[in-house]
Amino acid sequence: MDSYELVTRTLRFENPERIPRQLWVLPSAFLRHGEDLVALLRRYPVDINPRSLEIPELTPEWRKGAYVDEWGSVWLNLEDGIAGEVKQPVLQDWSALDRLRPPELSADLAAPAEDVLRRRPDAFAMLVGGQIFERLQYLRGTENLYMDLMDQSAELLRLRDILMDYLRRRVARCIKAPCHGVQFADDWGSQRSLLISPELWRSFFKPCYAELFQMVKQAGKFVFMHSDGCIMDIIEDLIELGVDALNCQVWVMGPEELGRRFRGRITFWGEINRQTTLPQGTPADVRKSVEVMKANLAAPQGGLIAQSEVDRMTPLENIEAVLQPW
DSSP: OOHHHHHHHHHHTSOOSSOOEEEEEOHHHHHHHTHHHHHHHHHSOOSBSOOOSSOOOOOGGGSSEEEEOTTSOEEEESSTTSOOEEEEOTTSSGGGGGGOOOOOOOTTTTHHHHHHHHHOTTSBOEEEEEOSHHHHHHHHOHHHHHHHHHHTOHHHHHHHHHHHHHHHHHHHHHHHSSOSEEEEEOOOBOSSSBSSOHHHIIIIIHHHHHHHHHHHHHTTOEEEEEEOSOOHHHHHHHHHTTOSEEEEOHHHHOHHHHHHHHTTTSEEEOOOOTTTHHHHSOHHHHHHHHHHHHHHHOBTTBOEEEEEEEOTTSOHHHHHHHHSOO
């Protein structure tokens, strides 16, 4: 059973031979571990978006210093290999809205999936559909956006329309590409709850996700969603919207409770706790987490992808402990 079949059988609950693997390796992990990490990744091939097995060059968004993103907001990174923060949002004042121009879609938007399938024709290839909540924060600034959401001003609704027009065009390009899934990402949770009320999420954001996800589903591709924090209040909504795989902070919400409520209804797309276990635990702690996730989140027919994220704080032996037990 090749990687593509493993992943699709997992998502469809059709009895895959094993749990498929994926590892998100942040650039800072390569800066710390170098060729030792490359050698480890060669020993444990992944099934989703396998990367080129070499130390990557840092692109501007991962380099120390300031850079301007494709929408015009200014970010600041304090060290190489770590993502920074927006310090000068392009729409800090609504007077700039008339001048806002969405970026042109890259001519090689499909290139990441094409590259994956050129190197590994058996792999499951995925492209990025985009962000809504996080992009609005990058454009307006986080504090401004929270106040905007309370006011529901005409400017905010206009900005949402501009962003949605861009995302429709981006997703339309993704689903024409040779990929099997489209990934969306918005961090909706704090450590304890959603960052806004569930009612506001449902009235303002849910219709946007519904439209974009439907485009992907109608094209016969899978919807993957990433969201950090405690998002328990909207998982039922994400299932309703057709999300096939959810990447969330399992250990913030508790694998037992997640499994009790949602096992067998959605595929859990990771992950081992990267706040405590991965940076501070032992390989034995990591392996124990793997077993807890298997026991609580995997249905007999599928429903669990072995995904984790590692960075410079993750010891090499813990990275191996993430990959080997699955």
